[in-house]
Amino acid sequence: MTSLRMIAGFLAATGLTLGLSLTGAAAEPVRMGIAAEPYPPFASPDASGNWTGWEVEIGLALCKKAGLDCVVTPVAWDGIIPALTSSKIDVIVASMSITAEREKTIDFSDKYYNTPTVVVGAKDADGQATPEGMKGKIVGVQIATVHEAYVRKHFTDAAEIKVYQTQDEANQDLVAGRIDATQADSLALDAFLKSPDGAACCKVVGEVAADLEILGPGVGVGLRKGDTAMKEKMNAAIAGIRADGTYDAISKTYFAFDIFGG
Numbered sequence: 383m384t385s386l387r388m389i390a391g392f393l394a395a396t397g398l399t400l401g402l403s404l405t406g407a408a409a410e411p412v413r414m415g416i417a418a419e420p421y422p423p424f425a426s427p428d429a430s431g432n433w434t435g436w437e438v439e440i441g442l443a444l445c446k447k448a449g450l451d452c453v454v455t456p457v458a459w460d461g462i463i464p465a466l467t468s469s470k471i472d473v474i475v476a477s478m479s480i481t482a483e484r485e486k487t488i489d490f491s492d493k494y495y496n497t498p499t500v501v502v503g504a505k506d507a508d509g510q511a512t513p514e515g516m517k518g519k520i521v522g523v524q525i526a527t528v529h530e531a532y533v534r535k536h537f538t539d540a541a542e543i544k545v546y547q548t549q550d551e552a553n554q555d556l557v558a559g560r561i562d563a564t565q566a567d568s569l570a571l572d573a574f575l576k577s578p579d580g581a582a583c584c585k586v587v588g589e590v591a592a593d594l595e596i597l598g599p600g601v602g603v604g605l606r607k608g609d610t611a612m613k614e615k616m617n618a619a620i621a622g623i624r625a626d627g628t629y630d631a632i633s634k635t636y637f638a639f640d641i642f643g644g
Contacts, residue, residue: 411453414441415471415604418456419548422573423636424477436636440494441475443628444603447619460526460547463487466604473612474604477567479528481598489607491616493600496643499529501587502556502571503563511565511588516541519562522552529565531596549574557583565590569641600643 416433420426424437433454445452452473457465462478465471466488480490501511501521509515517540523530525545533543544561546552552564553571557579564571568589574580590597603616623629624642633641 410451412445412450412473413455413471414445414452415455415457415462415465415474415476416441417459417462417476419459420550421477421570423569436632436641437475437477439632440623440629441603443623443632444475444494444616444619447622447628448615450615459524463604466606469606472606473616476604477570477601478604479598480600480602481528481531482595483531484604487607489605489609489613490602491605491613492620493602493643494620495641496600497641498568498589499532499565499597500568500571500589501563501565502575502584503587504556504559504583505585507562507585507587509587511590513537513540515587516563520544520560522546522555522561522564524549524552524566527566528597529567532590532593533565535596536590536593553580563587569637 416425416438421435421437423435425433425435427433433456438454442452442454455471457471459476462471462474462476463484466474474488478484478490480493484490501516503509503519509517509519513536516537519540520542521533521537522544523533523546525547530543530545533541537543544552544555546555549564549566549570552561552566553574555561556564568586571586575584575586603620605613605616629642
């Protein structure tokens with residue numbers, strides 16, 4: 383009888399230990415990777431260094447809906463995919479377009495927003511957001527983005543391409559007249575065009591022609607290859623915050639239109 387009690391006690395203790403271990407693992411923070419370069423209105427640091435913006439709020443809302451304890455983790459944009467694949471971060475929530483090229487390396491959730499891609503130029507500029515319209519011009523883009531891939535595919539034969547570490551640097555050179563145009567997400571450029579410098583100098587030249595292979599169907603959460611559990615959680619969370627009104631409540635404080643897209 384004593385032996386049976388000892389075994390039962392051992393099993394109970396082992397079960398308790400395992401339970402605590404699993405609970406501890408489940409509570410480990412999830413490192414939510416964002417681009418370290420400011421990208422308003424999606425993500426930018428405030429005066430205290432805390433990251434704010436629509437995408438930061440949406441990312442944290444997704445984590446809450448998924449029951450995850452997420453920590454905002456800034457990473458240089460051109461190293462954000464390697465940071466994910468090497469497990470320095472656990473997910474990417476950084477306006478990363480879902481593309482076939484990126485899907486060779488990482489997986490994605492369903493889209494959580496989709497907005498047009500546009501070219502912005504000087505107010506007195508002629509031309510259109512086409513290869514012919516960019517002929518002879520200098521076009522600035524941010525490095526390692528779908529916009530760099532797009533202009534290299536569609537505009538290289540007509541325009542000179544200048545690459546920047548951040549979109550803000552491209553915008554500043556546009557204001558200074560060192561480039562003729564820049565291509566980026568329409569919402570990111572909208573914030574620039576509403577700034578004093580942007581409003582004074584520039585306008586939207588036009589929306590670029592569709593290229594699903596490069597621009598993709600929208601922006602998704604970047605995930606490690608094969609992380610099915612996280613993908614299921616994020617997809618359910620995206621659907622969840624769309625259904626319960628959280629997505630719209632956050633979005634309406636930033637935008638006067640539906641950012642989710644068609």
